[in-house]
Amino acid sequence: MVNRIKDFxxxxxxxxxxxxxxxxxxxxxxxxxxxxxxxxxxxxxDMKLIVPILVGDTAEIERIASEHNIDISPFxxxxxxxxxxxxxxxxxxxxxxxxxLLMKGKVGAIEFLQAALHSSVxxxxxxxxWSHIGIYWPQWLSRFIMIxxxxxxxxxxxxxxxxxxxxxxQVAGVLGIEQPRVALLAAVETVYPSMPVAMGGAVISxxxxxxxxxxxxVDGPLSLDVALSPDAAREKKVTxxxxxRADILVVNKIEVGNTLCKSVFIFGxxxxxxxxxxxxxxxxxxxxxxxxxxxxxSIALAVLLAER
Numbered sequence: 001m002v003n004r005i006k007d008f009x010x011x012x013x014x015x016x017x018x019x020x021x022x023x024x025x026x027x028x029x030x031x032x033x034x035x036x037x038x039x040x041x042x043x044x045x046d047m048k049l050i051v052p053i054l055v056g057d058t059a060e061i062e063r064i065a066s067e068h069n070i071d072i073s074p075f076x077x078x079x080x081x082x083x084x085x086x087x088x089x090x091x092x093x094x095x096x097x098x099x100x101l102l103m104k105g106k107v108g109a110i111e112f113l114q115a116a117l118h119s120s121v122x123x124x125x126x127x128x129x130w131s132h133i134g135i136y137w138p139q140w141l142s143r144f145i146m147i148x149x150x151x152x153x154x155x156x157x158x159x160x161x162x163x164x165x166x167x168x169x170q171v172a173g174v175l176g177i178e179q180p181r182v183a184l185l186a187a188v189e190t191v192y193p194s195m196p197v198a199m200g201g202a203v204i205s206x207x208x209x210x211x212x213x214x215x216x217x218v219d220g221p222l223s224l225d226v227a228l229s230p231d232a233a234r235e236k237k238v239t240x241x242x243x244x245r246a247d248i249l250v251v252n253k254i255e256v257g258n259t260l261c262k263s264v265f266i267f268g269x270x271x272x273x274x275x276x277x278x279x280x281x282x283x284x285x286x287x288x289x290x291x292x293x294x295x296x297x298s299i300a301l302a303v304l305l306a307e308r
Contacts, residue, residue: 030090040295150257183227184220
């Protein structure tokens with residue numbers, strides 16, 4: 001039985017222990033003129049998790065580092081002034097085997113993903129779906145929750161949502177959650193034919209009952225309060241394996257997931273991490289506004305997920 005990781009501090013310690021078994025992984029930071037990203041790389045390098053390579057406008061990277069008192073002198077810099085070309089160069093470095101991990105810096109998510117997903121790059125793993133998973137540790141909950149997908153799949157349907165769940169289950173396994181509880185979010189807990197998201201939640205829940213979704217307990221539709229609060233589930237008389245105890249929250253639109261993710265760390269001040277899963281290696285992708293701590297957490301989680 002795998003022990004459940006209790007928080008991000010323990011996750012980072014586990015990543016350090018894994019890293020001791022091999023050489024540190026090489027990581028390419030695309031558009032590296034990012035103070036939070038540079039700070040995170042310095043800390044992760046000190047922890048011997050990674051060997052950073054900075055890709056972008058050298059003069060701007062050095063200016064940002066100097067302005068924020070970040071010592072980047074040990075790091076290699078690959079010159080590429082244009083953001084889309086820097087993202088493509090960093091992605092190509094992973095595809096060619098020069099580095100193991102790819103991380104988004106000061107570049108928009110769409111531009112970054114367009115570079116990483118381009119057919120010429122070769123980061124795709126068979127026909128596996130890519131999806132974004134936000135991992136959070138809210139103090140009031142005192143455990144991890146995952147939110148998906150707030151970053152890649154714009155409008156998931158009945159075919160893609162099981163793959164999104166599968167990607168999140170993989171991450172849950174690294175966190176020591178062997179059979180995660182998955183809530184398919186909606187505004188209600190009752191199946192209404194007039195509400196497509198509620199109908200979709202019911203269908204996917206039944207797919208899980210029939211064994212079409214593996215290694216997870218899946219229920220839906222569930223509202224957010226019922227998914228996370230045992231008191232709300234009790235009050236609304238919603239029973240089952242997931243109600244009040246969800247580990248993974250699955251949304252039906254990218255804007256819902258994106259807003260929910262940002263609400264958790266802005267309003268709830270939750271510690272966080274963010275990855276894109278489904279590629280040949282996990283891709284580190286959190287919001288440009290997230291802290292260096294969040295980016296270190298993301299690097300640590302990617303190290304635990306990475307294939308060597």
